[in-house]
Amino acid sequence: MKIKKFKAQTVKEALLLVKAELGPNAVILNSRRLKGPLLPAFGKDSYEVTAALDESAYAMPEQACADEGVATRPAKSVQAYAPRKVETAVAIAELDREKKEKVLPSGLSFEHFAPPAPPANTDGNFSVLRQDIDTMRGALTSLVTSLPDAADQRLGKGLRAIKKELEESEVHAAHIDEIITAIRQRSSDEDTGSISRMFREAQVMIEKGITVSGYSAAQKKGRALKIAMIGPTGVGKTTSIAKLASHFKLKEKLNIALVAADNYRIAAIEQIQTFAAIASLPVDIVFNEEEMERALKKFSGFDMIFIDTAGRSQRNAEHMSDLKRMMAAIHADEVHLVLSITTKQSDLREITRRYADASYDRILCTKLDETERFGPLYNLCRDTGMPLSYISTGQNVPDDIAAATSHALARLIIGGGDA
Template sequence: MKMKRYTADTMVNAMKKVRVDFGEDAIILSSNVVYSKGFLGLFKKKSVEVVAGFDEPISKKIEPIHSQPSFPVEAINTSTMELKKEMDEMKKMLKNIRPSTEYSRYPDEMQQLLVHLQTQDLNENTITKIGEEIYSRMKIEKKDFSNEEQQEIVREILLNEIGHNPFGGISFTKKYINVLGPTGVGKTTTIAKIAARALLEKKKKIGFITTDTYRIAAIEQLRTYANLLQAPVEIVYNKKDFESALEKFSELDLVFIDTAGRNYKETKFVEDLIQLVDFSLDMESFLVLSMTSKEEDMRTIVQQFRSFPIEKYIFTKMDETGSIGPMFNLISEFNIGVAYLTDGQEVPEDITEADAEKLILMLLKDPRYA
């Protein structure tokens, strides 16, 4: 049996390669989803690896009677029938592998793009809009579009969807930087990254306030970062403590507020935060979400924070996800832009200011920027 390993972005494309080499008689020996580091190390690239084989025809050759081994006729017949049955099933399976029927009316090149967007978990309505727009333009111009031409249309549509929202880091026009979000998303480390850059690159005088009095480890973590940056830190337990901290930090340029990491699916914790932090201050507020969370869970959190003046999202753990479609879905649904993306624990290295164009290139995995 001849065997060969194939790698492609989708199973459909892998099967096309198999058919070119082995035809419809190929046997799929194994298939796996594999990941490799992607663009700027921000997420892992997902691909499909297939091992296929092909039984070469056995040429008929008359051997001398004395050289032929002796086997019962029944055993030969049974073995041959079982092998033929297995091969027939494999061939049937191979022929049945087809692109998703919802995209089958589009040209093959379009199907590849749309399936890719689907694997990235982009909203199905958005994918349909993209598919219809590309197909409509193809019919008007009476030609198929190249991959680059299709990607340019995707860029136009997605920029129209999300481009009107604000993108980029803190403005440096407001004194208080308030970072909100549930437990476990990396708020404290993210605050340290932003603060370190403000100190090192902008030469700002900075300080920290933490309301996370529920976890000793969180307080110690912030204190460690504050000591490294030679910045003051205040722990507040109530409204009076918060007002006192503001007075102590009156001479500073920027004050970073690390709010408690709680289960904000519970309304009580949201109400407690409103009572503690004065959101009428000269303040920018950011909502931190982890890309390892389920999209529906992130959506619930965003809805719980709708009463807060959220400026932009901060998406963490970009290096731990294989799809970034949910990010686009949340931006579009709630009309909230993105300030930063983080992809590791190093301070202040593992953080990047967000840009709408770059996010789209990440989604498409444009090879020019790989």
């Protein structure tokens, strides 16, 4: 790990120095304003940024470079070097093999060090018997899984079909039971003619369970609407801000500003700065609550301020309390907890619980294009009591985002029962 301090007249200049020396994978450990100018002639305060680079995580191993006659190159992404690492590992294994074979007593081969093979079958009939048992086991398993269990049998055809569809959409079992019980109490007959009616009832219940916050409206009250995005790493916070900021600027002709408290990685700073430059939006990168307050004040005359935050693991208590402090300084009008629908259900539950301290008041769900199971949208609303704000359906900026609507989302979770 290489750690170094960089001093410059502005944070931006210091970051450029970090990037030039440590590359885009450097992480920012700290930044602070220094009292007094760096050079007395300039008369302004200066800044110090402490950055680090974990070279072992990114650089190609020196020995491997030497072995392969490749000159050592500057740090690059892990992915760029991964295949080489595999090749290197194979080469080392081959080398070990040669070395070991040299010291082995003659007549013994490297294979003698392999784990012993399982004992051979002495009885030929035994393996035939075993195959028969496997075939029977397979047949029984598929028979059992194709049969509805006893409780499902009592449900009747329509309710069974509804249950199956909700299960396939990954609606929680408890919610499914609730829906099935409610429909069952209302309908005594279970003939085929009423199945589509039961599906409609289920759709209505799902639709009611998916609450939505509605489209963000800029408040023309002499102050900017502050919209913050928080959430775990890589869920699409910055991309969603880029989409929404573009939409409100281009389609609604509003004055938009960006503030990024995502200052942990150089690459993250560059990502938002690049977007801001392309979309001609002002952006401030802030390093602490004081700077956040200053930036929000500076942009208070705008219609909307989008605030990007660094992705945080809900399991890191220190990061969560940093975020809580930052959110207290922002006083956002809207706090969107950004979640990917592809995250495991149990993790989604933990994230929504642990992020409660950061006071989110709506959920923005991303990556709907990466699944066919939309039940988690319903589960999220029911389990948190929070409405959905937007849904993101791809990587394209600004197109792949839409305001969440209960009706359309309910139909993604359960159809009309015609299939």
